[in-house]
Amino acid sequence: MEIGIIGGGATGMLLAHYLGDNHQVTLYVRRKEQAASIESKGIQLAVTNITTIIHVRQIDEGIRNHAILFVCVKQNHLDHLTPVLNKIADSTTVIFLQNGMAHIEKAKELSANVMVGVIEHGALKVSDHTVRHSGKGIIRVAYLTGSVDSISLVERLNQENFPFVLEPDYYPMLAKKLVINAVINPLTALFEIRNGQLLDNPFLTQLARQLCREACQVLHLDEIEEWTNVMQIARATAGNYSSMYKDITNGRTTEIDAITGYLLKNSTEQISGHALLLQAIKAKQYEKRKEGEDE
Numbered sequence: 001m002e003i004g005i006i007g008g009g010a011t012g013m014l015l016a017h018y019l020g021d022n023h024q025v026t027l028y029v030r031r032k033e034q035a036a037s038i039e040s041k042g043i044q045l046a047v048t049n050i051t052t053i054i055h056v057r058q059i060d061e062g063i064r065n066h067a068i069l070f071v072c073v074k075q076n077h078l079d080h081l082t083p084v085l086n087k088i089a090d091s092t093t094v095i096f097l098q099n100g101m102a103h104i105e106k107a108k109e110l111s112a113n114v115m116v117g118v119i120e121h122g123a124l125k126v127s128d129h130t131v132r133h134s135g136k137g138i139i140r141v142a143y144l145t146g147s148v149d150s151i152s153l154v155e156r157l158n159q160e161n162f163p164f165v166l167e168p169d170y171y172p173m174l175a176k177k178l179v180i181n182a183v184i185n186p187l188t189a190l191f192e193i194r195n196g197q198l199l200d201n202p203f204l205t206q207l208a209r210q211l212c213r214e215a216c217q218v219l220h221l222d223e224i225e226e227w228t229n230v231m232q233i234a235r236a237t238a239g240n241y242s243s244m245y246k247d248i249t250n251g252r253t254t255e256i257d258a259i260t261g262y263l264l265k266n267s268t269e270q271i272s273g274h275a276l277l278l279q280a281i282k283a284k285q286y287e288k289r290k291e292g293e294d295e
């Protein structure tokens with residue numbers, strides 16, 4: 001298939017590497033230097049040193065026609081892509097792969113077919129042309145809008161070494177991932193700890209449990225089931241730093257608005273734990289940025 005991928009970060013390069021073997025893949029990046037780096041060196045998978053040759057273009061040159069267009073940028077970059085996505089051919093299926101749920105309403109407005117997904121892999125960008133596959137998992141996708149044969153599309157994407165699974169309903173798929181990110185990400189970022197430490201410190205575990213309860217109340221999910229899920233992910237990724245921890249440490253904008261902000265926006269009752277964490281993360285982001293400017 002002709003596949004386009006927007007975003008040459010960790011997930012965009014991971015997809016380009018694995019899908020590049022079986023499909024015609026074009027990766028759209030924002031910077032000229034990154035385009036040049038991938039053009040000359042291909043995408044390298046760290047540790048293995050396997051190189052995949054794909055097409056790379058700067059996004060400013062425009063998007064070609066593709067059967068599938070994956071969107072692999074962070075939530076806070078999505079608004080800049082609106083003019084680009086509005087021009088995508090109606091026959092294309094756009095697949096959004098963000099954490100959080102703030103993108104759903106805008107995604108529904110596109111005239112192209114739209115699917116959304118969650119990535120259960122761990123990926124780290126090592127350089128402009130190198131990605132590390134730090135945790136093997138799957139990508140779940142679900143239909144959002146338009147006329148697309150989701151079953152055959154997912155069958156064609158699915159690979160033994162890089163599985164795709166079709167979910168019957170997008171809402172529980174995204175909501176369950178949202179609970180995990182709304183509990184683990186802000187707490188680990190605020191307390192500067194690895195994911196597993198949430199379960200080692202009884203005070204933090206109690207806080208995490210409260211956040212899980214509040215999130216489930218907003219999203220109409222079963223609290224016991226989701227808490228079991230959160231604990232399982234915290235254990236499975238015990239040695240990792242969350243993406244929010246890493247964003248703050250590196251002075252980048254976090255996805256807090258699309259995660260915690262989404263819960264606050266959609267809550268009919270007070271969710272005091274999340275309300276406090278939203279401000280705390282923004283305050284920390286602000287301080288880290290100031291530190292960077294002062295240096």
Ligand SMILES: NC(=O)C1=CN([C@@H]2O[C@H](COP(=O)(O)OP(=O)(O)OC[C@H]3O[C@@H](n4cnc5c(N)ncnc54)[C@H](OP(=O)(O)O)[C@@H]3O)[C@@H](O)[C@H]2O)C=CC1
Binds near residue numbers: 012
């Ligand atoms: N990494 C992981 O393991 C996982 C990530 N996710 C989710 O996947 C999403 C993407 O994350 P991730 O890949 O890690 O993020 P990264 O920050 O690694 O990559 C984002 C990329 O998007 C590029 N970008 C931003 N704006 C544009 C634009 N207008 N046009 C083209 N490219 C653009 C950035 O380019 P530049 O380098 O020039 O700034 C950057 O390379 C997030 O929502 C994240 O939460 C979910 C699960 C796991």
Ligand SMILES: CC(C)(CO)C(=O)C(=O)O
Binds near residue numbers: 099240241243
């Ligand atoms: C699952 C988890 C919490 C793993 O770190 C994640 O998705 C993230 O860090 O954004």
